[in-house]
Amino acid sequence: MIAIYKSDMTPQGGLKQITNFEPGSWINLVAPLEQELMLVSKKTGVPIEFLNAALDDEESSRIDIEDKVHLILVDIPFTEMEDNSLVYDTYPLAIIHTENELITVCLKNSKIITDFINGKMKSFFTFKKSRFILQLLQRVSMHFLLYLRQIDKKSVLIEKRLYKSMQNKELIQMLSLEKSLVYFNTSLKSNEVTLEKLLKLDLVNRYEEDQDLLDEVIIDNKQAIEMATIYSETITGTMDAFASVISNNVNAVMKFLAAVTIVMNIPAIIAGIYGMNVRNMPMADNPYGFGFVMALILAATLIVSWILKKRDMF
Structure with a gap:
């Protein structure tokens, strides 16, 4: 799916969806077809490899630059139902900065993206591309923190049930949460390296406000890493304790x-x-x-x- 948006400069403001590739627009690709990738590559001059980067769920976070096109690939969190249980995982999001447009590519539709489309973000303009990139990265860090708190609350509830039941179901759920935290920790550390590299790019160093926002994103990401590490150690300790109790x-x-x-x-x-x-x-x-x-x-x-x-x- 391909959708093109542009900030409405009328007094009403907001975001409007357009049909043409215009300067200052935002091109959002969600699980795009090969024909859509070829069209965007032809219209914007973005290498097809950049557009395909986020379609491989094994791709790691990184920054690539070719001519005047910047690719920022980060891992974002998501949730899905599996066997009547909520599972947490990550997948790549590609943010591509060109001279005229900003392009986002993702395998699945994410709330991180839909919040911008639905007008839940203030001071958001598609033509302020460097600021838009930092706002996206900030939402990524915020969602990591949100899901980490959900995992912590869920682990506490499962632990309380474990004291009473000692059933395999609760142990499997704890194991699933532990695995999710490992995925989160790995992705957050990869994102940290990417964010540190962003500090060296002129792309986000043009305005002092952008630099401050990037610093906030890095701090939030570090906080998420610490939380993921602590929660993972807590769940591991709990699993070991209950394994001893069961034995x-x-x-x-x-x-x-x-x-x-x-x-x-x-x-x-x-x-x-x-x-x-x-x-x-x-x-x-x-x-x-x-x-x-x-x-x-x-x-x-x-x-x-x-x-x-x-x-x-x-």
């Missing part, structure tokens, strides 16, 4: 079953001996022999149970 519970159950087996074998042994077809068994001719044998079984069972209880087997 102890299994050992306790096995110990209890072993004790029950010992106690249950006593009646079987005595009954087996008295059930042998041999002569001169004790109490064989006594009219109270059955009662005596039952009393012997009960006494032996109680004595062994008491010994096992003293040894904390029950």
